[in-house]
Amino acid sequence: MVEYKGDLHIHTVISPCGDLEMSPTNIVAKAKEVGLNIIGIADHNCTKHAPLIRKLAHKEGIFVLMGAEVTSREEAHCLAFFPDEERLALFQEYVEERLPHIPLIPEIFGYQVVVDEQEEIQEELPYLLISGIDASIDDIEQEVHNLGGLFIPAHVNRSKFSVISQLGFIPPDLKYDALEISRHTTPSEFYAQQPFLRGNTLIQSSDSHYIDEIGAVSTYFIVEDLTFEEILQALHNENGRHVFIP
Numbered sequence: 163m164v165e166y167k168g169d170l171h172i173h174t175v176i177s178p179c180g181d182l183e184m185s186p187t188n189i190v191a192k193a194k195e196v197g198l199n200i201i202g203i204a205d206h207n208c209t210k211h212a213p214l215i216r217k218l219a220h221k222e223g224i225f226v227l228m229g230a231e232v233t234s235r236e237e238a239h240c241l242a243f244f245p246d247e248e249r250l251a252l253f254q255e256y257v258e259e260r261l262p263h264i265p266l267i268p269e270i271f272g273y274q275v276v277v278d279e280q281e282e283i284q285e286e287l288p289y290l291l292i293s294g295i296d297a298s299i300d301d302i303e304q305e306v307h308n309l310g311g312l313f314i315p316a317h318v319n320r321s322k323f324s325v326i327s328q329l330g331f332i333p334p335d336l337k338y339d340a341l342e343i344s345r346h347t348t349p350s351e352f353y354a355q356q357p358f359l360r361g362n363t364l365i366q367s368s369d370s371h372y373i374d375e376i377g378a379v380s381t382y383f384i385v386e387d388l389t390f391e392e393i394l395q396a397l398h399n400e401n402g403r404h405v406f407i408p
C-alpha cells in the first residue's frame with residue numbers, strides 16, 4: 163500500500179467566488195508545489211474545468227477526481243465525483259437542466275469563465291452557479307450513485323450551506339461515501355459536537371477559492387494505486403484501504 167496526499171475540494175475560475183488566478187494551469191502547478199497526489203475539482207454546480215485539469219495533472223502524476231460541488235434545493239452543498247468523462251458529462255446535463263436561470267451579474271458575484279490551457283477565455287457561463295438546483299439532497303445522491311459516482315456532503319460542520327445546517331442533522335438513510343469537514347475544525351472537535359457520527363469516514367479539504375489555500379489541509383489515502391476504484395475502497399475502509407486526516 164502507498165500513502166497519497168489528497169485535497170478534494172478545489173474551486174476554479176468557473177465558480178463566481180473563485181479567484182481569477184484559479185486557472186487549470188495554476189491549480190495543477192500549485193498542487194504539485196505543495197505535494198498533493200490527488201485533487202478534487204468541485205466548482206459550484208459545474209464540472210466544465212475538470213477534464214482539462216485531469217489532462218494537465220496527469221503529466222505531473224497527480225490524480226484528479228472530476229466533479230462538482232452541487233447545491234441542493236435545501237441549499238446544502240454536496241461534493242460529487244465521477245470515474246470518467248462520459249458520466250461526468252451526464253451529470254453536467256443533469257445539473258444544467260435543474261439550475262435556475264438567474265442571470266449572473268459579475269460586478270456583484272464575480273466572473274464565471276471557462277478557460278483553456280493558455281488561460282484564454284473559452285466560455286462565459288450566463289446563469290448564477292451558486293443557486294440551489296431543482297433537486298433534493300436525496301435526488302442528487304441517487305443520481306450520483308446511479309452514475310457510479312462518489313457522494314460526499316461538504317463541510318458538514320459549517321453553520322451555513324451544509325446538510326447539518328440546513329436539515330439540523332444527517333438523515334440516517336442518506337447514502338454517502340464520506341463526510342467532509344472544513345479546514346476550521348478537527349475530527350475530534352467535530353465528533354465532540356456530533357457524537358452520533360463517530361465511525362463515519364471523514365475527509366478534510368481546503369475548499370480553496372484562492373491559489374495559496376490549495377493543500378492548506380489534506381486527507382491521506384492508503385491505497386494500492388491511484389484509481390477511482392481504489393479511492394472508493396479507501397473511503398469505505400475496504401480491503402485494507404483507508405483514509406486518515408493528519
Ligand SMILES: [Zn+2]
Nearest residue numbers: 231239316323
Ligand atoms: Zn460549499
Ligand SMILES: [Zn+2]
Nearest residue numbers: 171173231369
Ligand atoms: Zn466549495
